[in-house]
Amino acid sequence: MIYKDHEVVIHHCIDVNVPGYLILSPIRHVTAYQDLTQTEIMTIAIILQKVVGILQQISEVEKVYILNLxxxxxxxxxxxxxxxxxxxxxxxxxxxxxxxxxxxxxFSYYRRENKVDNLQDLSSLDQTIAFIRKRLK
Known part of the structure; x- marks a missing residue:
């Protein structure tokens, strides 16, 4: 886990070896965007803005995609x-x-090509996770 407050949680995608590939979720279980409360929507928007800005500080990051599939x-x-x-x-x-x-x-190609079977394969992501975590505080 990288960040958690009363509304949202952010963690690094645990099965894909792409530094900074994050999953942002509301704490409360909802199945669709329209089920979010106003507070959750605002919190998600603010955190997304911060996280995208942080990711763009990483060398070689040219763009950040935000998807809900x-x-x-x-x-x-x-x-x-x-x-x-x-x-x-x-x-x-x-x-x-x-x-x-x-x-x-x-997105689909690199999710497939960088899939890992063993969480030990993700140890190289520790530096990126620490970078993001420090800037989110």
Whole structure:
């Protein structure tokens, strides 16, 4: 866990080795955005703004994607996914649609390609997690 208050929790995605790939969820169980309270919405918005700003301070982060897909779990959450310069492989057709970089495809590709089976494989993320945690205090 990186951050927790009365409304939200942030943790690093535990099965994908992409530094700074975060999951932001409300504490209260809800299944859809429209089920959030005004307070939860405001807290999420403020924390998202802070977290995106922090991620953009990391070397080589060019952009930060914020997604809600809700295909694998019924608890509402946002994926906060940093796009690093090393991710742009112009020779990889899987990342492009109509000759343009496709953020959704990039997200899916790197989630699949950087999946880990063992949490020990994530030990290299400790420095990034500490960087984010320190700036969120």
């Amino acid at each position: 809700a295909e694998e779990t019924s608890h509402f959450h946002f994926h906060v996914f940093p796009r690093y310069s090393w991710m742009i492989d112009t020779l990889n057709a899987e990342l492009f649609s109509d000759g343009k970089l496709d953020g959704a495809k990039l």
